[in-house]
Structures are given as structure tokens and as C-alpha cells.
Amino acid sequence: MSALARLFRRGDLHSLAAPYALDALEPDERRQFEKHLKKCDRCAEEVRALTEDAVRLAWSEAAQPPFGMRDRVLAAVRNTPQEPGPLREQARGQREYTPRLPAHVWGAEPAASRARAPQRRPFFVPFATATATAALVVASLFAVQANKTQDKLDAAQAQSREIAHVLAAPDARATTGADTQGRSIGVVASASEGRAVVTLSGYGALSSGRVHQLWLMRPDVQPRSLGLFKGDTPLVATGLDKTATSLAVTVEPDGGSPQPTTQPVVQLALKSVGFGE
Amino acid sequence: MRSTRGGRVGADELLVQVAGGDQKAFEELYGLVSGPVFGLVRRVVRDPAQSEEVSQEVLLELWRSAARFDPRRGSALSWVLTLAHRRAVDRVRSARAAVDREQREARRSHNPAFDQVTEEVEAGLERQLVRRCLDRLTALQRQSVTLAYYDGYTYREVAERLSLPLGTVKTRMRDGLTRLRDCLGGAV
Numbered sequence: 001m002s003a004l005a006r007l008f009r010r011g012d013l014h015s016l017a018a019p020y021a022l023d024a025l026e027p028d029e030r031r032q033f034e035k036h037l038k039k040c041d042r043c044a045e046e047v048r049a050l051t052e053d054a055v056r057l058a059w060s061e062a063a064q065p066p067f068g069m070r071d072r073v074l075a076a077v078r079n080t081p082q083e084p085g086p087l088r089e090q091a092r093g094q095r096e097y098t099p100r101l102p103a104h105v106w107g108a109e110p111a112a113s114r115a116r117a118p119q120r121r122p123f124f125v126p127f128a129t130a131t132a133t134a135a136l137v138v139a140s141l142f143a144v145q146a147n148k149t150q151d152k153l154d155a156a157q158a159q160s161r162e163i164a165h166v167l168a169a170p171d172a173r174a175t176t177g178a179d180t181q182g183r184s185i186g187v188v189a190s191a192s193e194g195r196a197v198v199t200l201s202g203y204g205a206l207s208s209g210r211v212h213q214l215w216l217m218r219p220d221v222q223p224r225s226l227g228l229f230k231g232d233t234p235l236v237a238t239g240l241d242k243t244a245t246s247l248a249v250t251v252e253p254d255g256g257s258p259q260p261t262t263q264p265v266v267q268l269a270l271k272s273v274g275f276g277e
Numbered sequence: 278m279r280s281t282r283g284g285r286v287g288a289d290e291l292l293v294q295v296a297g298g299d300q301k302a303f304e305e306l307y308g309l310v311s312g313p314v315f316g317l318v319r320r321v322v323r324d325p326a327q328s329e330e331v332s333q334e335v336l337l338e339l340w341r342s343a344a345r346f347d348p349r350r351g352s353a354l355s356w357v358l359t360l361a362h363r364r365a366v367d368r369v370r371s372a373r374a375a376v377d378r379e380q381r382e383a384r385r386s387h388n389p390a391f392d393q394v395t396e397e398v399e400a401g402l403e404r405q406l407v408r409r410c411l412d413r414l415t416a417l418q419r420q421s422v423t424l425a426y427y428d429g430y431t432y433r434e435v436a437e438r439l440s441l442p443l444g445t446v447k448t449r450m451r452d453g454l455t456r457l458r459d460c461l462g463g464a465v
């Protein structure tokens with residue numbers, strides 16, 4: 001490359017400072033620019049100033065977070081180890097932590113979303129790298145445990161052991177999803193153990209005489225009941241075979257039904273957590 | 278906190294304590310940053326459930342990687358909000374890519390969830406000030422900045438949407454941010 005071309009290229013890179021501060025670069029350009037930043041003090045200084053400007057745009061959007069978020073985050077923090085301080089030089093602009101975020105959102109038609117599922121981008125997270133998601137699932141479990149009255153503690157402890165068992169499996173993976181009304185389902189599953197811990201939140205109490213029932217869906221086989229949810233207590237499902245494709249939740253009469261009698265209120269594909277083979 | 282100079286200094290000190298594993302400091306930091314983080318994420322992501330999910334992940338990431346904060350590169354608040362913004366933009370871009378794919382596959386109309394802008398009436402002083410200053414930019418400066426920052430478009434996409442050459446968009450972004458700085462003055 002000629003000196004002039006190099007100079008031109010540098011000038012060109014330099015002009016990316018504002019798009020960079022606005023997060024408006026494509027991933028490749030971002031990496032290239034961050035490499036350049038380490039060698040260019042003037043650019044680093046400009047980026048610093050422009051980023052502070054962009055942050056004013058952020059600050060002005062401050063809004064009250066939803067009720068319950070604080071408790072969930074603080075509970076997750078209590079159960080999440082911190083990364084050791086990195087070597088600063090190494091951390092500069094690289095080694096970026098980019099979790100694959102589970103962006104599974106259900107529409108009103110679970111059947112349709114199931115049909116599209118194979119074409120979707122796999123929004124899965126291997127458990128080991130999905131600590132954020134997993135810790136939130138775990139936090140919701142602990143929050144539930146904390147609300148137990150003494151006489152229910154034995155059952156809760158037995159359940160905790162079940163949950164710990166699933167979490168400790170080497171192939172344990174987590175996935176969560178939420179619908180547009182803020183209701184969510186979280187699953188930590190181990191395909192080798194054939195077990196899963198399932199939590200529902202935001203679905204509220206059903207009118208008396210009705211329960212949420214969890215079903216295992218497999219191709220060409222009738223749904224199999226995995227149990228009934230009791231309030232917001234997590235449900236431990238066992239005996240899941242690898243052909244399982246999804247979990248579904250329906251509203252059923254008290255005591256549950258042998259087969260679903262209503263449309264699922266939520267359905268979650270299990271491919272991302274190692275099933276569906 | 279002994280600090281009397283407002284959130285900026287407070288957050289810097291707290292983040293250092295958080296990096297040392299101080300959960301109390303994290304609770305205090307949560308009080309300072311959760312509103313801005315959630316508000317920013319919601320502005321970009323728009324869907325309330327996804328906004329909450331992304332915000333929670335950002336706040337937890339803040340705990341996990343607090344040791345990575347380098348005060349020489351800027352304030353703690355700017356670090357936190359930069360992190361939140363990047364995660365929000367990642368989410369909205371992958372959602373957009375999924376929507377595009379589905380559109381191509383099914384020729385369905387565009388997911389209405391992305392059209393619903395929740396216009397909240399939370400008129401903070403800072404918000405009014407920023408809006409007033411945004412109004413003083415030229416239309417192209419304002420659109421270049423807000424399409425990128427609030428809607429998560431890359432500068433190439435912005436150029437396409439505004440039918441402008443790439444170089445012009447980069448310059449408008451830079452001029453827009455600089456003018457915003459002059460209008461807002463230094464302090465938060």
C-alpha cells in the first residue's frame with residue numbers, strides 16, 4: 001500500500017469515530033476500528049468525548065424499571081460469581097463478552113411458531129456461557145424458596161436437590177422466553193439426565209378450579225403430562241427422552257387432564273437445550 | 278456515599294467497589310443506573326418484555342465484569358450505558374434480521390411489535406433539555422444521530438434510508454453529536 005493510500009485509509013478509519021460512538025458500525029468495521037483505536041490516541045480521545053455525548057441521549061431516556069426487576073437482579077447477583085480482573089491491556093477493546101441472547105418470543109399462535117421453529121436462528125445458549133440467563137432462572141427459584149413457610153420447607157428442600165441435580169449436569173443448558181405481555185417461561189434442562197426445571201412467571205393465579213399443566217411434545221406421539229404447576233413454584237420434569245421437541249403449558253381443570261383440552265398458553269422449543277434428535 | 282458531586286462521581290466509586298465483590302455497593306449502583314439502563318434499552322428494543330430481559334442481563338453483566346471498567350476510558354455511567362446500548366442494539370438487529378427472514382419466507386407483513394412506539398409521559402428536565410437541543414440540529418444531523426442511536430441502525434443503513442452518501446452520514450453524525458454537546462453544556 002502506498003503512503004498516500006495508507007494516509008487515506010487512516011483518515012477514513014478516523015471518520016468512523018462518530019458511528020462507533022453511536023454503535024452504528026457493522027461487526028467487522030467495529031473490530032477493525034477498535035484495533036485502530038489502540039494505536040491512535042487522538043481517535044481514542046475523540047471517541048471518549050463522542051461517547052459521553054451519546055450517553056446524554058441515553059440518560060435523557062431514563063424510566064422507571066418494572067416492578068420486581070430489582071429483586072430478580074439482586075438475587076441473581078448473589079448467585080453469580082464475578083470475572084477476575086482482566087489484564088487491562090488485553091481487555092482493551094477486545095475479548096468482548098457477547099452472549100447469544102435468547103430472543104425467543106411467542107406470538108399468539110404457538111402452533112405457527114412451532115412450524116417456523118426449524119428455520120429460526122437458534123437462540124440457544126450453552127449453559128456454561130449463558131450465566132446471565134441461567135442466573136436469572138436460578139434467582140427466580142431462590143426467590144420462590146425464600147417465600148416458603150416452614151412446613152413446606154422439606155418439600156422445598158427435596159425440590160432444591162432435584163434442581164441442583166439438573167443444574168450440575170455437564171450438559172445443562174438454559175433457555176427463556178417471554179411474550180409481549182411480559183409473561184415468561186424459563187427452562188434449565190439436561191438431555192443426558194432427561195430432566196428439566198421449568199418456571200413460569202407473570203401468568204398470575206388462575207380462577208379456582210383451574211391449573212397450569214405442563215406437557216411434553218414429541219413428533220407423532222400424543223402429548224405427555226409432566227405435571228401441574230403449583231403457583232409460581234418451579235416444576236421439575238423427569239423422564240424426558242431425546243426426541244422431545246417442545247414443552248407446552250395449557251390451562252386445565254383442577255387435577256389436570258389426561259390430554260390437553262385447550263390451546264397452549266405458551267410453548268417452548270427444546271432444540272436449543274439439546275433435545276429433538 | 279460521601280460523594281456530593283452527583284451520580285457521575287458516585288457511580289465511578291461504586292463501580293470500583295463492585296469490582297471488589299461488594300454487593301451493597303452493587304445495590305447502590307443499581308439505584309443509580311437501573312432507570313437509565315431500562316429506559317435506554319426500552320427506547321431501542323421497544324418490546325417491554327424483551328426490554329426487561331435485556332436490562333436484567335446488562336445489570337448482571339455489570340456485576341460480573343465490573344473489573345473490566347477502566348476509568349481512563351471514561352466515566353462509569355458512560356461505560357454502563359454504552360454496554361446497555363450495545364446489548365439493546367444487538368437485540369434489535371437480530372430481531373430485525375429474524376423479521377426480515379420471516380418476511381422473505383412467508384411474505385408476511387411486518388411484525389407490529391416493532392411499530393408500537395411507547396410514548397411515555399415522563400418529562401424529566403434532562404429529557405426536555407435533550408429534546409430541545411435535538412431540535413436545534415439540522416434535520417439530517419438529527420435523523421442521522423437518532424436513527425443510529427435510538428433505532429439501532431448502522432450508519433450504512435442510515436445512509437440508505439436517508440439516500441445520502443456514506444461520508445455525509447458519518448459527518449452528520451459527528452457534527453450532530455458535537456453540536457449536541459455545545460447545546461447541552463458539560464455537566465449532567
